[in-house]
Amino acid sequence: MPLSAAASAREILTGLHDVMAGRGTAQSKLDKVVDLIAEALESEVCSIYLLRDNKLELFATHGLRKEAVHVTRLSLGQGLVGTIAAENRILNLAEAAEHPAFAYRPETGEERFHSFAGVPIVRLESPVGVLAVQHADPRRYEDVEIEALQTVAMVLSEMIAGARLVDGARRSRLRSAGPLRLAGLKLVAGMAKGQAVFHQPRVVVEHTVAEDTEAERERVYGAFRKMREQIDAMTKEAEFGTAGEHQEILETYKMFAYDEGWSRRINEAIDSGLTAEAAIERVQQRMRSRMRDIDDPLLQDRMHDLEDLSNRLLRIVSGRFGTAAQTGLARDTVLIARNLGPAELLEYDRRRLKAVLLEEGSLTSHMTIVARAMGVPVVGRLTDIRHSVEEGETILVDGDNGSVIVRPTRVLGAGFEHRLTLRQQRRAEFEAVRNLPAVSQDGVPIGVMVNAGLAEDAEGLELIGADGIGLFRTEFQFLVSATLPGRDRQQRLYTKVLEAAGDRPVVFRTVDIGGDKALPYLTDIRDESENPAMGWRALRLSLERSTLMKAQARALIEAAAGKVLRVMFPMISEPWEYEEARKLFEEQVDWARKGHRKLPTRIEFGAMLEVPALAETLDQLLPRIDFLSIGTNDLTQFLFAADRADPRLAERYDWLSPAILRFLRRIAKQACEAGVPVRVCGEMGGRPLEAMALIGIGIQDFSITPAAVGPIKAMVRSLDVSKVRARMEQLLDRPPVNMRKTLGDWAKRHRLAVD
Known part of the structure; x- marks a missing residue:
């Protein structure tokens, strides 16, 4: 193709348009197309290969032997043509036979052609065929020639789709390849089945040739x-x-x-x-x-x-705007996106949204935190998921293992349904005990509260069977807002939560933002450090930005008028931080009193122990607090110096490690001696075997995810606390090599509900 021929690309497309619009079979049209391209590009050979039954079949050719049409077939990855389709890439070779993927097919008569160039024919972002040209003289093709081939290939994809030559293009390839199994990062546990829906629906280009x-x-x-x-x-x-x-x-x-x-x-x-x-x-x-x-x-x-x-x-x-949330979900949905924000997630109908799959995502992202509160399974780090699934295809999601199956076979579907049924049966068993008291076999009461962050969570306390909210994450309102929530907006939320909770207690954790929870409207709090979880965040930030904390304190005080207000400060490293936070809060109580505003009947102040250093000064802190909460998620990563957002470390360190259990036993004993209630907040307390171990070291109050209430109550009601405490003392004095296995075996022998 001469250099000036680049300007004739439009003429080529016009010719293709005429062929596509004319009469004749799909085969006769393809025969005309290869002749047209060969003439326009001054090419000795032009061939079209299309993907059928997972094989690349020679459909039309100008220059190769006609007898090879529909006879020559290549697997994906086989030969130059197969390599182009499998890797969705361009090949431009002066000597085709020197390429390691070259595969000689004698029936084509191509042995006299040295140079080769091929481009994928793409439909819905996936190759459905290959357009190739060849010359006898060894030479690399000019960039303008490759550009022309790619443009022609795009128009061909429209023709191929219209003629149904590959049974709906990309869909044929995927279905012929059978079910697709993907492994990602478990972000939120749970199992779900639904139809694939893209958060931002894909635009399919239907018309490629311009008239004007x-x-x-x-x-x-x-x-x-x-x-x-x-x-x-x-x-x-x-x-x-x-x-x-x-x-x-x-x-x-x-x-x-x-x-x-x-x-x-x-x-x-x-x-x-x-x-x-x-x-x-x-x-x-x-x-x-x-x-x-x-x-x-x-x-x-x-x-x-x-x-x-x-x-x-x-x-x-x-002109195709909007997300799937704005158009509405019509069926049980597995939502697919590159990434997702918390506000975008909350726009979806919870009755229809069954799971979320992300190309990116992290354990500590805002969306993950909200999805966990909503009970929606999430799997992240699914490379190229948006390009591997068709809208409407069935997807099975196992958030417990971070695995996904697209287009399951009947056998796979039946196996998944069986597991899902068993899970639902267990859930039904847990629901049977959710309204029963969490009292052990030997009469020890255990407090079971829930972690929450949305007003709707408080409305479901009775349904869940929880004693109250042991951790209300006030930062959720900040994370899902496009602007900083003012005092009035905060007050409305807190009032709604307290009214919905009724007589059940609610513990409000002051806002935990900063670090990895960056807010776009507060650019000056952005933390660029390598480990933001250990940076300028939570109470550290609130004490520095006192106006932020003052506004929240006033909102909480006014919302709790006539009620008991329970406030907890996060990320305390030393007692003086608690003292400053409490002083700031009490100053706002004085402000409300002077303004003749109605006050809470009582305010209880608590501290969240997440930083190991605080354990060394508990003797100074305990006399000043009304309750102590242990945040096991952050505490664990700080104890082990292991970032839980790193998938390589997420499962490396066990919550049943003697190091953690001994540390927590010391805290529980010290708090008990001081007469200060202590509660575990976090995922550790929501796992039956771990919760059993915590009860064994003296913990009697938990704040966990709503989904864990039933399993924890079932475990508590099967437990003899005196026996597990005696056993834990033995094991922590002389720890076994595998604490988890040892405890699990002991629980099975005593028929405890820890599965």
Whole structure:
């Protein structure tokens, strides 16, 4: 193809459009297409391979032997054509036979052709075929020739889909390949079954050949203007921050949105004869091809950002706005997204939302925290999940193991349904005991409260069978808001929670933000340290930003008028921090009194022990507090110097380690001697075997996830506390090699409900 032929790409597309619009069978049209492309590109060979029954079949050729059509078939990854389709990449070779993947097929008569170039034919972001050209002379093809091939391949994908040559393009490949198993990072436990729904529905480009290039150009210009307005608004109002994005990412988005090179490439694609949508997708395909060759994680992130912007531009130009939450869920849904913000998650109908699958996601993200409170299973770090699943396909989610099955067979589906039924039966058994008191066989009462963060959680206390809320995470309101919640908004929430809880106690933890819980509207609290969990967060931040804490204190005081107010301060490292926080709070009580506002009947102040250093000064702290809560999640990572957000460490250190149990036994004993109630808040207390061990070292109060109330009550009602305490003393004096196995075996012998 001469260099000047690049300008004739539109003429090629016009010819293809005429072929597609004309009469004849799909086969006769493909035969005309290869002749047309070969002539336009001055190519000795032009061949089209299509994916059928998971094999790449030679469908049409100009230059190879016609007898090979529908006879030559290659597996994915086999030969040059198979490599292009399997890896969704371009090959441009001067000597085809020298490539390690080269596979000679004698029936084609291709032995006299040296040079080879091939591009994938892509539909719904997945290869469904290959377009290849060959020459006898050994040479690499010019960039303009490759560009022309890629543009033609895009138009071919529309023709192939319309003719149903591959049974709906990508879907045929996926179904013929059978069920897809994926392994990710367990973020929120639970099992679920539902239909795949994309948080941002995918735009399928239906029309690729433009009738009026100037009109298409104006459509793109308009879409760019609208997208840039949106990005500017994000920068000013920080609305984009609700998805957990950091300021530097937002600046990168803005940089890409105004990148002239990107818009120029889209314009060039329109010049070749593509519609606005096809031009955007054409440039997107080129970008994805480059992403596969990038090893630098930072550059990969930047390319992902550009792809997100491309998707935004595509939705704008096609007029397809909104998320799946805004259009509504019509069936049991497994939601799929790259990432998700807490506010976006809360927009979904909880009755229909069964699970969430993310390409990214982390254990400490805002969305994960909210999903855990909602009881929605979440699996993250599922690479390329958005490109591996079709809308509406059945998905089985095992959040307990971080595994996912797409398009399950009957056998897999039946096995999953059996496990799900057993789980539901166990849940029914737990529901039978949820309203019974958590009293052991030897008459020891155990307090079972729940962790919460939403007003709806308080409304369900009676249904759950919990004694109250032992930890209300006030930061949820801050995480799901686009702007800083004022005192009035906070007060309305706290009033609603207290009214819904009735006579049941509610412990409000003052706001725990900062560190890894960055708020987009408070840019000056952003923590850039390597370990934000140990940085400027929680009470440290609140004491520094006293106006933030004053507003919350006043909101809590006014909301609890005429009631008992229980307040807990998080992340205390030394007693003086508690003293300062309490003093600030009591100053707001004086403010309310002077303003003749109605006060709480009583205020109880508590401390949250998450930092190991505080255990060494409990003798100073205990006389000043009304209750002590132990946050086992943070405490564990600090004790082991192991970041629980790191998947390599998430399961490495056991909660039943003698180091943790001895540490907690010392705290429980000291608090008991001082007459201060002590409660365990966190996932450790929500696991029956771990809770049994905690009871054995003197813990008698728990605040756990709502889903754990039934299992913990069942365990408590099967337990003889005196026996487990005696056993724990023995085991902690002389720890076994495997504490978990030893305790589990002991529990089974005594028929305790710890499964």
